[in-house]
Amino acid sequence: MMRPLKITALIALLSAVIFAALSTWLVTSEQGSRWLLLQGLDMSPVTIEANGITGTLADGLGVESLDIILPAVEIKATKILLSWNPVNLLAGIVEINKLHIAELGIDLLENKSTSHTDTASTQSVTDQLFWLQLPILIHIESGTLDKLRIDNLEFNKLHVAGSIGHGQLEIENLNTETAGIQLQVSGKLTGSGSGPLNATTRWEIPAQNLNGSGDFNGDIKQLDFTQVINLPETVNFNGAIYDLFDSPTLTGIADWSTIRLPGETKLYSNAGNFKISSDFRSALLTGDNTLLIENWQPAPMQLQASIDLQAITIDDYNIEILDGQVSGQGQIEYSDAINGQLKINATQINTGFIHEALSGRMDFDARLKIESLDTFAIDVTTVKALINEKLFTGLGRVQWQEEKLTALDANINAGNNELSANIKLGTQLTGSIKANAPEMAMLWPDLQGELDASITLGGTPKQPHAQLAVNAASVSFNSKSLKQLTFSGELQSDERLTGKLLAIGLVADEHKFGNLESSLDGTLASHQSTVNLTGGEVEIKFSTSGSWDGEFLTQRFGYAHIKPRGLESWQLQQSPELRLSTTAGKISSHCWKQNKASICIDDSNWGPDALQSTIDIENFALKSLQPLLPEGYSIDGTTDADVKFMRNTEGLQGELQWQQSRTLLTYTDDIDTFKTVLDTVRIDLLSNDKQTNITAKITGEQGLNITASATVNGPLIPESPLKATGKGRLPSIELLRPLARRVIHPGKLQGELTVDLDVGGTLGEPVFTGGATLTDGSLEMLSTGVTFNDINITAESRGGDKLQVTGDLRSGDGSAKIFGEIYATEKKPGLVADIQIQGQNLASLRTSDLSIDTSPDIKLHIGKDVFDISGSIMIPHATALIRDLPKNATPLSTDVIVHTPEHSTEQRKDTIVTGNVEILLGKDVRFNGFGLNSRLEGTLRLTQSRGGFLSSNGTVRVHDGFLTGYGKELRVDRGTLTFTGQLDDPLIDIQVSRLSTYESRQYTIGLRLTGSVQNVTTETYSQPAMSEQDVLSFLLLDQPSSYSNDAGGAALALGLQQLSPGGDGLLGLDEVSFETNNANEAAMVAGKRINDKLYVRYVFGSSGEPGAFRIRYSLGRGFSLESSTGSQQSLDLLYLIDR
DSSP: OHHHHHHHHHHHHHHHHHHHHHHHHHHHSHHHHHHHHHHHHHTSSSEEEEEEEEEETTTEEEEEEEEEEOSSEEEEEEEEEEEEEGGGGGGTEEEEEEEEEEEEEEEEOOOOOOOGGGSGGGSOHHHHTGGGOOSSEEEEEEEEEEEEEETTEEEEEEEEEEEEETTEEEEEEEEEEETTEEEEEEEEEEOSTTOEEEEEEEEEEGGGTEEEEEEEEEESSEEEEEEEEESSSEEEEEEEEEOTTSSOEEEEEEEEEEEEOSSSSOEEEEEEEEEEEEOSSEEEEEEEEEEEETTSOOEEEEEEEEEESSEEEEEEEEEEETTEEEEEEEEEEOSSSOEEEEEEEEEEEEGGGTOTTOOEEEEEEEEEEEEETTEEEEEEEEEEEEETTEEEEEEEEEEEETTEEEEEEEEEEETTEEEEEEEEESSSEEEEEEEEESOGGGTSTTEEEEEEEEEEEEEOSSSEEEEEEEEEEEEEETTEEEEEEEEEEEEOTTOEEEEEEEEEEEEETTEEEEEEEEEEEEESSSEEEEEEEESSSEEEEEEEEEEEOSSOEEEEEEEEEEEETTSOOEEEOSOOEEEEOSSOEEEOOEEEEETTEEEEEOSEEEOSSOEEEEEEEEEEEGGGGGGGSOTTEEEEOEEEEEEEEEEETTEEEEEEEEEEOSEEEEEEOSSOEEEEEEEEEEEEEEEOSSEEEEEEEEEEGGGOEEEEEEEEESSSSTTSBEEEEEEEEESOGGGGHHHHTTTOOEEEEEEEEEEEEEEEEBSSSEEEEEEEEEEEEEEEETTTTEEEEEEEEEEEEEEESEEEEEEEEEETTEEEEEEEEEEEOSSSSSEEEEEEEEEESEEEEEOSSEEEEEEEEEEEEEETTEEEEEEEEEEEEEEEEEOOOOTTOOOOOTTOOOOOOOSOOOOOTTOEEEEEEEEEEEEEEEEEETTEEEEEEEEEEEEEOTTOOOEEEEEEEEEEEEEEETTEEEEEEEEEEEESSOTTOOEEEEEEEEEEEETTEEEEEEEEEEEETTEEEEEEEEESOOOHHHHHHHHHHSSOTTTOHHHHHHHHHTTGGGGSOTTOGGGGOSEEEEEEOTTSOEEEEEEEEOSSSEEEEEEOOOTTOOOEEEEEEEEETTEEEEEEOSSSOEEEEEEOOOO
8 A cells, every 4th residue: 555655655755856957948948938838829829830949938938029910900119128927927927027919000990891790780799808817927017118109100108007807908018108198097908798998098288288088988899088188278089989990980079178289379269169070090170169359359260170190180170250251271291301381362351340440342362382390381472452542453473481481482462562571591692672762642641752672682591692772752751741751771791881871851749850861881890970959949969989799789879969959959978878678778877968967877787677777867857858748838947866777586566755855837828828826736656566655745825735654565556455545735726727728728717626535455556535626716717707616626535446427516696516427548548527517597698799697507518629518408598699790891792602511620639529519599589680689499409420520400490580681670480500511501490471552452561591501592572572672672761663763864874774784673682681780780782793893782781771883893813993972982892812
């Protein structure tokens, strides 16, 4: 029994020794390791071929190449090195400590099977993932792939840790980089069931500051994914991958709320929504978004494009921009090298959105051509624009290479104006730019003049040669103009530099600056210049010498002086050096002297992140500021001031100390001169990015005393907290005359103004507490002859952002209440007042001819350069008494044609007056003049729009009226004046009549006046009907014309028959009208033109007074002689002006 056991034990021991020896041989010998590896590969469920196996499993194994062939994929690996731990081999686990593969290529194979049963789509998930069913688990602790290639996509330096086998693939960590993208992946794929797959990805593009992350969840039939892309704005990309191992496809949607697109221009894409579908060889994109370009309106955009490994093809894009449309197509290839083109077609672009002064539309066709990664061009084949009703056309080409402009060829035409450019910038610099603009008015609104300019280029970019010539005449833009400008200059290849400038007749904002002459001579490294401005309000002369080294322009001043007209000259005391670059500069310390006054500037420098300057001012004559003051103002006195500026890492800081000695302020208008003396003006200011503090004090004659202080916590922006206080006393509002003159023409101004105001809140939304009070005020209105007395107004607030205004005043026997509010505006910095006035029986107009009382209910809106009035004005009492015409007034005959101007007269530019007021005539409005005495009733609306003119609409009726003339009294039967536009030319419809008795029979005779005031038509009427000649005779003599032998004889004796051709009598007259005589009675006038030079008028006498002839003879060119006969005889030389 023992013997068999011993034998069995011996055999087992021998077997163990043999197995151990065999295992040791297999693991430690190269032949054994190669045999064992090949046997293991033969057991694999897929075809695997290994070549060039070296090393041992114990010390490390090397494989020169390894090919794995799957049904749809072929995997090739080269230069494989691995080391492993065989401890867990018996447990079915291969522990690979390190794995290094020089290159791993994965090629997707075309499915050549035609049988339906052979297609991968019929395979089960288990069949598709058979390669996971390894009988052992291979775990890789650390693996490195120098290069991973999947078809044409390459990854470099891939690091992986994970395991495969026993029906699953688990990636613990995978890191790689491709095309600047850093990628990190972890996940797990199981080969059973539906093939569950879960993965997490993270990626980053450091050069573009882009990154993203997301998850994949599902199985190999449908793998849902969610990705968040940070640009840094967020883009969400969600979708699914179908049939991961069987012709995989992807569908997804990318959406975002807003992202900023790359580039210096602030360009945003909002509300983006793009659908993406792909078979992992190509992708189709369709979607829309809204582009936002800085200061432009939103631009909706639609895009359809396709992408593959060869190119991106833009099938169509459409952008609704600037009220027009931009569309096109294109393709960009990048398989070998980047090249392509993109069509750009723009239609109906509203140029008014580009600049408000460019009202019109523009079309253009262009093409972006990409020749290589660093070379591209834009070809503009046609441009056509109609701007401000002027036609612009053009075409051109611009080319860039390596981010540098290399060629420019363009031509633009506008009427007779032409701009052309033809420039090439390569190893040689050649080309020219020419501008010929004889009609500059076509180029820009308010621009006038002629321009002829040219630039000729040569040499090389490093040693350029350029010639510049400019000639301009009668150039003006807005309030700036010059009569003539010439400039010629040349830069030679040897850096020789010359230039001459002459500008004649410089004017800016009504200030005449005379002529400017400047010269430049030398080289870039050493040159001299002079500048002379003479013949204007200020004379400036200086000379400099300096250099340009390619980065810095250095100029040292030789002499310099500035002399305002009527004042002493400011002389430069030193020779400071000015050094400038494109972003920074500095100037050495220097002083300017004017008698006892001086302005000294310490060494100063400035740049993007730094600023340092100190200015000391002593005995500065305020009179020097006269050219800067508005018309009518003047100032006299001196001031001392210290100004400091500094900017560093803590931000910008500033300091001001201002001290004025006795100062005389003067304001002169058309009426009188106002003067006041300020004893003290002191301002102290300290400001930085964290806080600003300011204090001010003003004292003057008659007890003027104003103090103020303010603190702003934070930068000077609307959101910063504000705390301020102001207190003071203005003994007389006469100081406010310049402000009042903006809207009215005041005479005497009186009243005391006191201020006690606290301000809180923020700079953008201030909150007021307290206010100002005007007491015992008086305002004389010179143009209306009235004075408003007992003016008492208070403007105060109790912790709000508005000042509430209340007050009252008196005028004549009437009074008025005032209420409203004053507040600050954001769009136009400054204060705005909305005031309402309600009154009764206010004396509003008192002249020798007119007396008017009003009961107003009006609203006033007063702001910077704006005065608007609306509401209604009731006129309860008014009297108009027109006693006579001015003694020098000469009635115009019909041979004088008066051309009324078209309504294009400009309003005063300082204040824009607008209004909409209804005038109501009460029961006691009377008119007495020109023989007419009547009462007026009616309603009239007066309106004036911004930039427009006063217009009227309404009807005034004449009641209880009588017309007196020739000792007779005519009743006004009806009378209306209808206003439909111009206030001085209403439509009239007036009928006057009286009763006349002749031979015991009563007659009604009268006149009708119709038409407009400036074009009246007069006709006679009577009951019973009679001839016009008899009507006129009855009006004058109370008898028919046939009975008036004596009167007719007198008329014949005076030559009246000359006015009556044939037997027609007065029916042949050229004129029948009325005018007022010295007795304020209506006198009839009859006139007749004898020939083109002679006109005769007869003025009938009244109340027994004789009539008079006026005979006018034209001498030509506006001159004529007029002879008058009658009780007063005269001979006058007249000059008539057509207007």
